[in-house]
Amino acid sequence: MSLPSWLIAAPQAAPLPPPAGRAAHSFLARSLPGAAEALRRDLFSGQIASRPGFLQRLDPRVKALVGLAFLVAAGLAGHPLTLGVLCLAAPLLALASRVPLGAFAARVYLTVPAFTAILVAPATTNWVRAGTDALVIARFSGPLHLGPLTLPDHLSLTTQGLASAGTLLTRVTASVSIAALFILTTRWTRALGAFRQLRVPALLVAVLGMAYRYLFLLLTTATDMVAARRSRTVAPTTRRSGRREGRRFAGLAAGALLTKAHRLSEDVSLAMISRGFDGDFRAIPEPALRAGNWIALVAGLALAAGVVGGDRLLG
């Protein structure tokens, strides 16, 4: 006797029918893939952190302190040349640390600098920031009156506006690059250990570590909640009612998620106490800094100070 083929075949999960029209792109459905992508990127950065590269060999405490010094240097520098050098040095350091340039570029250039470029664009015009005309875009017969606003009789890009935008863009790019180099080349657990050694309060570090771990679990729970709702949505909604319902669902789902998080925290705390947790935080002590790391620390801090000093000399 043989079983029928339909019974032998592995069951296949029926895919959810794609909702019709714009409902297919509901805001939660858009947000969650973004979160999943962030998760994937984070896992990928864990692989990069374990590669044998220049920055990976440095102690996380040294990287944290030198990184902070360079962030301050990038904040204090004002000359375009200084900021430009910092922007160019970052990808070279990424290459030396075996960080794929694609991953580095995606993490640095496509995020905050791209957003900043859009945000700062209006400030390059004389309508937003008065200054010397660098390029006249349009001339009008007279000043424009828009309600209480009176705009100049021409629209132009100003020297001051362009210089301000360039300064902000390079400064933002340099800062984001420094932060990216640290996190891409440092395992999260080692970064937390470094923070603890650098006298960040133990409770804060413990909460930071646990929150990071449970972030992924809560994200999965949220994804499941959205999928469950989609699987129960049978009637297509109009664009307007869909938005209203979407907002309502987001608020109520957030309440449900908080309840789930609270219950989970109870379970976790019971498990922690059962394993002997008494409220005191004990971290595995990081080994003392070796000579090479001391040299890297002093050299890094001196270089950051040199960047600021050089910038002052440039004026």
Added chain:
Amino acid sequence: MHIPDGYLSPATCAVAGGLALPAVRSALHRARKSVGPRRVSLLALGAAFSFLIMMFNLPVPGGTSAHAVGAVAVAIALGPASAVVCITVALVIQALVFADGGILALGANILNMAVAMPLVGWGVYRLIAGGGEPSSRRRVAAAAAGGYAGINIAALLTGFEIGIQPLLFHTASGRALYSPYDLGQALPAMIVSHLTVAGFAEAAVTGLMIAYLLKANPALLDSTTPHKAPRLAAALPGRKLRTAFVGLGLLLVLTPIGLITTATAYGEGSAKDIAGEIGYAPKGIASAEKSIPRSPLADYALPGLPPVAGYLLSGALGAGLVAAGIAMPHWLRRRTRGTGPGARGDQTCS
């Protein structure tokens, strides 16, 4: 709302960090003292929850989207000190791992979203929810109002921090060294968008979350039920004085608006101002100016500080003196009666 690195000067970041740090330390201390071992997991899950809430973009009219912060909802559910810790941790993870908000600017972001927002929102919630046993509807409305007020105060602070940059930090040629938008541009941009759009999104999320918790998990809110934990109401002076403090606080946060205008207030100009207006300075005013000793904070300026910083510090100092003047008799009366309230503790739920 998350300020990236590069938009604020290191000096601004240091001042904001200096203001945020004691608040976070105090919140950590209270959180640790209040529950003990169980607190860690609750704070961690609260932080992870806050992080996720900030990832969800809500559709708003006009085709754009805004994200909620959820700080006030967390403050109502877990207590204000816990909310400060949770949102701080969420912001640290966002800045370090996801480059959402700067690392140097972390102090400013914590001050805006992890300290001011939950505390102001929670205060508004408690004021509206009252000290009795309010109905669920009133608590939901109070939560929504708290969310609206909280995100708007955070937006106001963000706009102020960004807006003072070109006033304080620029080159002689007019090149802005940090954010190029001044107070007259940054403040309206932040305030209007949050008063009209993002504020309502935050209010909706906060209100709906509390509505859900009241229905599905009222135990979670029990510890913050006003009639069970009326410590804020007890600690504050009477209703009239409370209203005065709220009004004073509102005026204080609106102080930077005075920087937008450069004109002299009518009837308050110096002899020089009057000479500029009408061509000469009346003798009486000129001689009076010479004979009357000058105030140490004349023209709302502090010696050695830039005019803008001096103006803001003068405002804060004046408001602090007024607040102290209002509170001192009340405090002395309570002290002599021996009925002063004890230290305010965190409202906890575990």
